[in-house]
Amino acid sequence: MTVRRILAAGLLALAAAAVIPAQQAVAAGPGELPFGSATTVGLHNTYDPAAFPYLAQGLDTGTGLIELDAWTDTITKEWKVSHSNPLGNANNCVNASTAAQLYTGGANKNLESCFDDIRVWLGAHPTAGPLVVKLELKGGFAANRGMGPKELDALIAAHLGSAAFRPADLLAKAGGGAYPSLDDAARAGNWPSRAALAGRAMVEVIPGTVEESNPFDTLHTDVEYGRYLRDLAAAGKLGQAQIFPAVHGAAAADPRSRYEAAIRPWFVLFDGDAAAYLNGIDTSWYDSRHYLLVMTDAQNVAPAISGTDPTADQARARAVQLAAAHASVVSSDWRHLPEVQSLVLPRG
Template sequence: MTVRRLFTAGALALAAVALIPGQQAGATGPGELPFGSATTVGLHNTYDPAAFPYLAQGLDTGTGMIELDAWTDTITKEWKVSHSNPLGNGNNCVNASTPAQLYTGGANKNLEACFDDLRVWLAAHPAAGPLVVKLELKGGFAANRGMGPKELDALIAAHLGAAAFRPADLLARPGGGSYATLDDAARAGNWPTRAALAGRAMVEVIPGTVEESNPFDTLHTDVEYGRHLRDLSATGRIGQAQVFPAVHGAAAADPRSRYETTIRPWFVLFDGDAAAYVNGIDTSWYDSRHYLLVMTDAQNVAPAISGTDPTADQARARVTQLAAAHASVVSSDWRHLPGIQSLALPRG
């Protein structure tokens, strides 16, 4: 029988506060930190049944980020969730419609089922989060076959619903009106507090490993969704967007310089290797502009620690180190450390 690691919202909050180093906690609790001013911990490949029999069990750890790998099956017009099978599912999503169903039933469902499970879990844990949902499109979009940014937006809107924190939400000014671009909003510090985003999820999309190694794919996920945001904004339809595209790969200076100028202001989220970020890149550049920075493979930062089962002290020290290095999310496979997964630290 699978042991369910169920944590109450109160227990998660207490665990997060208890693990904040005294010199960082100050008078401000983690809930009062702006979303862009906090460091949380994330789980790599949370959809993998080898990691968790049910996606909800990954969420129960109190993690600040889950990761889903998706493929566009243009034959069936289905978004498949698996690590390496573009035509089939290999995941722990069960298409729950009630909290009780989160831990029962058959898995290996399509992407919409994963978002259904997430929506149901968040509704049952309204004080949890905010949560980043990292979506890796393994082979990229297939907009010419009816599986592009527009269709992904529709799927997320239908299955995650009001729990989604959308680009339009970051753009909205507190007193009315909106900022012109995500860059304007982020640099103005328009991120809500973590407490205000409790029970909600922000979807991040990155180019996939197959897409990035495909010499015939000349339009990658990040550029395609960046153009989508630009065009929606220009036509007054930015409210339809459900996703924040990420600049993928650690790089010095402003990594958006590789993009066309018209889409650069639509990227405020950056995602890359933790060891690369801390080895000579000025990560304060991201923090000072309130951009989000996801640092992956945290275990590989020197001195390397276990990628799956470090001690709690080792993992806590690494999260604290990368929080000081301006990470927004510290990602690894530390699935057996719920006390670490539920950490929320001041960033920088």
């Protein structure tokens, strides 16, 4: 082979390597996996005192996701955390300001206290995470009464602080500049490595069960926050956003087709029933685009296993199965299996 051909072959090889997204790179260990290329295990309704006396105990399992249910109390202008009481708190958040306070004191605090506990716990465990905080707004926003996306962002910014991994962080390019949308950034494989996100949390928001069943609610949480992101980006203020809105519910093809075109690029996180995803939906579509995919009720995938107390082998096998099916998070109520909750698996 001539020198010219050798040089040409080398240049072609370099060019081919340059277009391989970082997301597809082979990682040496879990910490070096891009966030979008890993599968972790999560806990449903982690705020429930029946699950853990203190929220920090749920975090101590090493879980990759916790869930908080919140209500907009428009009378007191407080975000209440409970499963079914829109006007009161029923949770295990204690409003800690130091690590020593995470396991003491009275619980049943407002949403900001839950984020205080998360921030303090992450500060005491700087190599933990990244953590997904799944926030279900049970009845949705009430922006017309001062409890909309802007106010929720302000609460998270004040109480989670620099521990939050925000939409603007995903948009930022390593060499400077930014991608125009979350979709562009995700599809370019711009997720940081898990090690780079250690000690940080990503907040996901989904529409609530009450909101979704309310025939008079015509503006659901996902659409409202998607429009909010679009408008912030247009105004050059995307840095204010603290939350990634999720497309809720398993569906074939691109589930964002239910939204108006202008907000579709602001959704890169999808959340739905694991059994539904495995029933004929091409989940590789999410993985190939580096979108995050939360699979809930993992125990119900056939053959069903216990939702709370499977054996460690059963839960681990289910996590491995759903990781192979391209889940980013495998969620259930496996509260007593820290060896499974702390799993980090290659996705796909």
